[in-house]
Amino acid sequence: MPDTEHVDSVDSTIIDLLVQDGRRTVTEIAEQVSLSPSAVKRRIDRLERVGVIAGYTVVLDHGKLGSSFEAFVELRFSGDVKVEMITMAATSVTEVLEVFTVAGDPDALVRVRVSGVQHLRDVIDRLRRSGPVIGTKTLMVLGAWRRDGRA
Structure with a gap:
């Protein structure tokens, strides 16, 4: 084998x-x-x-670094936008941690980390200007659970 x-x-x-x-x-x-x-x-x-272990990483305490809030921002784009355009637009915003392009509505789900509500508002504004975005919906993370035990 x-x-x-x-x-x-x-x-x-x-x-x-x-x-x-x-x-x-x-x-x-x-x-x-x-x-x-x-x-x-x-x-x-x-x-x-063989690639089973792909690497090692550091787990940060983001609260001690001043960015303890996370949110998911749903992005809706106008027309027939290519996945690459969605990803490129969202990743142009430095606070974006992950971009999930999805089937259906919305076009993408973006995870961001911010220092507070005003910072989140600024990030949403930049996401709206990052491409042909026609709508957003924001979900603030109140708590998290991960199978690997990290939160």
Whole structure:
């Protein structure tokens, strides 16, 4: 079986441990999965090589950075606008975190992070001017849940 298709229960445990803490040492992981550190290192290297582990990241406390509010902005575009145009228009606004182009109404759902209501208003204004936008609807995030435990 090729490397890309074979992720066993030990690999899954290693992945779970790294998702919880990407800075966890190979020795700590080895203790959890009852393998030698070198065996764990080989498994991690293989998971990286085949693309199962695509990278590592830092989890920020956005409140401490002054941008603790998130919102979703629905964007409606005029006429028959290409997906690339929608994405390009939305990503021109620096506060945009993600753009989801969707089937149906609206044309896109955009996740933004802002410092407050006035900042959100400014971001919405810039989104409206970013392309042939004919309408927006904003949903302020009150709370969030993620399967990986991060909020």
